Amino acid sequence: xxxxxxxxxxxxxxxxxxxxxxxxxxxxxxxxxxxxxxxxxxxxxxxxxxxxxxxxxxxxxxxxxxxxxxxxxxxxxxxxxxxxxxxxxxxxxxxxxxxxxxxxxxxxxxxxxxxxxxxxxxxxxxxxxxxxxxxxxxxxxxxxxxxxxxxxxxxxxxxxxxxxxxxxxxxxxxxxxxxxxxxxxxxxxxxxxxxxxxxxxxxxxxxxxxxxxxxxxxxxxxxxxxxxxxxxxxxxxxxxxxxxxxxxxxxxxxxxxxxxxxxxxxxxxxxxxxxxxxxxxxxx
Amino acid sequence: xxxxxxxxxxxxxxxxxxxxxxxxxxxxxxxxxxxxxxxxxxxxxxxxxxxxxxxxxxxxxxxxxxxxxxxxxxxxxxxxxxxxxxxxxxxxxxxxxxxxxxxxxxxxxxxxxxxxxxxxxxxxxxxxxxxxxxxxxxxxxxxxxxxxxxxxxxxxxxxxxxxxxxxxxxxxxxxxxxxxxxxxxxxxxxxxxxxxxxxxxxxxxxxxxxxxxxxxxxxxxxxxxxxxxxxxxxxxxxxxxxxxxxxxxxxxxxxxxxxxxxxxxxx
Numbered sequence: 001x002x003x004x005x006x007x008x009x010x011x012x013x014x015x016x017x018x019x020x021x022x023x024x025x026x027x028x029x030x031x032x033x034x035x036x037x038x039x040x041x042x043x044x045x046x047x048x049x050x051x052x053x054x055x056x057x058x059x060x061x062x063x064x065x066x067x068x069x070x071x072x073x074x075x076x077x078x079x080x081x082x083x084x085x086x087x088x089x090x091x092x093x094x095x096x097x098x099x100x101x102x103x104x105x106x107x108x109x110x111x112x113x114x115x116x117x118x119x120x121x122x123x124x125x126x127x128x129x130x131x132x133x134x135x136x137x138x139x140x141x142x143x144x145x146x147x148x149x150x151x152x153x154x155x156x157x158x159x160x161x162x163x164x165x166x167x168x169x170x171x172x173x174x175x176x177x178x179x180x181x182x183x184x185x186x187x188x189x190x191x192x193x194x195x196x197x198x199x200x201x202x203x204x205x206x207x208x209x210x211x212x213x214x215x216x217x218x219x220x221x222x223x224x225x226x227x228x229x230x231x232x233x234x235x236x237x238x239x240x241x242x243x244x245x246x247x248x249x250x251x252x253x254x255x256x257x258x259x260x261x262x263x264x265x266x267x268x269x270x271x272x273x274x275x276x277x278x279x280x281x282x283x284x
Numbered sequence: 285x286x287x288x289x290x291x292x293x294x295x296x297x298x299x300x301x302x303x304x305x306x307x308x309x310x311x312x313x314x315x316x317x318x319x320x321x322x323x324x325x326x327x328x329x330x331x332x333x334x335x336x337x338x339x340x341x342x343x344x345x346x347x348x349x350x351x352x353x354x355x356x357x358x359x360x361x362x363x364x365x366x367x368x369x370x371x372x373x374x375x376x377x378x379x380x381x382x383x384x385x386x387x388x389x390x391x392x393x394x395x396x397x398x399x400x401x402x403x404x405x406x407x408x409x410x411x412x413x414x415x416x417x418x419x420x421x422x423x424x425x426x427x428x429x430x431x432x433x434x435x436x437x438x439x440x441x442x443x444x445x446x447x448x449x450x451x452x453x454x455x456x457x458x459x460x461x462x463x464x465x466x467x468x469x470x471x472x473x474x475x476x477x478x479x480x481x482x483x484x485x486x487x488x489x490x491x492x493x494x495x496x497x498x499x500x501x502x503x504x505x506x507x508x509x510x511x512x513x514x515x516x517x518x519x520x521x522x523x524x525x526x527x528x529x530x531x532x533x534x535x536x537x538x539x540x541x542x543x544x545x546x547x548x549x550x551x
Contacts, residue, residue: 167397170395170397172353174460175384177381
């Protein structure tokens with residue numbers, strides 16, 4: 001009896017060690033990445049970054065046009081992608097559930113989720129850029145939307161499914177039609193989960209380079225025109241990092257740090273908002 | 285008319301009064317499983333009927349037929365008829381949401397919505413009609429008073445309903461159900477998840493609701509059935525074995541299986 005107990009104890013200790021080790025490896029990697037970013041990027045972080053345009057090689061400048069472009073295209077992309085993703089996820093979790101169409105949609109969505117983003121870029125290039133005859137911010141936003149959709153579909157479906165059946169039944173029993181149950185009961189109950197899913201989508205989208213390379217391209221100058229090429233952080237980082245110029249490389253490091261910090265900040269803000277909403281605290 | 289004559293008339297009236305809701309040759313299937321067999325049953329208005337029986341005997345299934353909750357799930361079907369005030373609830377013209385408006389339901393686990401206490405109670409009201417804030421406030425207060433919890437929550441109507449205790453949540457769910465003025469209220473083991481004191485409060489509440497509603501209650505708690513109901517029905521293996529005045533069912537049942545169950549020899 002004691003022998004078996006000792007073996008179990010040992011097994012438990014081993015499992016604990018292994019999981020601790022795994023956690024540690026993950027944390028060390030994350031820490032190393034953050035450290036490199038901060039160490040290399042911090043020196044270039046200045047007010048100039050936010051007030052000046054991307055410079056020609058050898059000149060001094062900032063990332064203003066790229067920051068603006070990234071923000072605009074991310075917002076636009078999420079605005080296009082989020083409603084589609086949320087509604088599709090709702091269909092899968094509530095209306096479709098176990099029918100054949102749903103399993104097909106779910107499969108296609110999983111494929112899209114893991115599809116290389118460069119393919120999305122090429123697709124939008126063929127469908128929009130070629131037909132319009134030029135690169136544009138709009139095409140960039142569409143490409144980002146296509147990347148945001150599968151993430152949103154998946155998280156929305158998961159979160160809606162987590163809402164207890166009893167709560168849905170209670171709403172139905174009061175005489176609510178499914179759509180009313182979804183908007184008045186399920187969405188409030190799943191709100192923090194869905195918002196977190198949207199944030200994941202923002203995080204995923206705001207770092208994407210490949211799809212923008214084929215759609216929004218880049219623009220060295222200030223442009224507000226959605227119908228024209230637009231600068232954006234990922235592509236600027238990509239181009240500047242590969243360049244032989246020291247100034248450009250420094251800007252790329254600073255840009256990378258900027259993206260990382262803003263995603264971090266966004267997550268923190270969203271969590272604060274969620275916990276401030278009525279019901280947010282009770283849920284988490 | 286003398287008092288005795290009046291009483292006689294009243295007595296006659298109750299005899300003649302048509303049932304509020306009635307099942308005729310009701311059969312129910314979960315796919316291949318035959319869950320309810322030839323149920324014939326009448327429920328009177330302004331009374332509490334308790335349905336008792338061992339787990340899996342079909343009590344909850346029967347309850348879910350009365351507001352057609354089963355229709356949510358594919359493969360579930362009912363044959364025979366259920367008549368509410370003489371009209372079939374299975375008729376193709378019946379609006380299911382409208383039916384559920386008339387036949388309310390309270391579940392085993394408290395199911396507060398992730399809304400404020402006020403919005404929880406007003407939920408059903410706002411479904412059926414456009415209602416002004418003031419009118420909604422009146423109805424919400426009345427429902428909370430009827431559920432004997434107005435004094436507990438009147439100062440925190442804008443709090444999240446999920447911050448209430450389990451017993452309070454269940455009374456809130458009852459308030460939410462009676463706020464729409466249903467005609468029938470179905471209770472599916474309403475106290476199974478609650479502590480004894482909360483259970484007692486719910487039972488008192490049921491007593492006070494009896495005067496106005498037709499109440500049908502499923503319970504595993506025999507003492508509860510004996511304490512609360514006027515009529516008790518015993519179900520076993522999908523069949524209604526016996527139904528009668530609660531006192532009779534518990535002291536002098538006609539069927540031996542009922543006797544075995546209420547005396548605790550099986551089940």
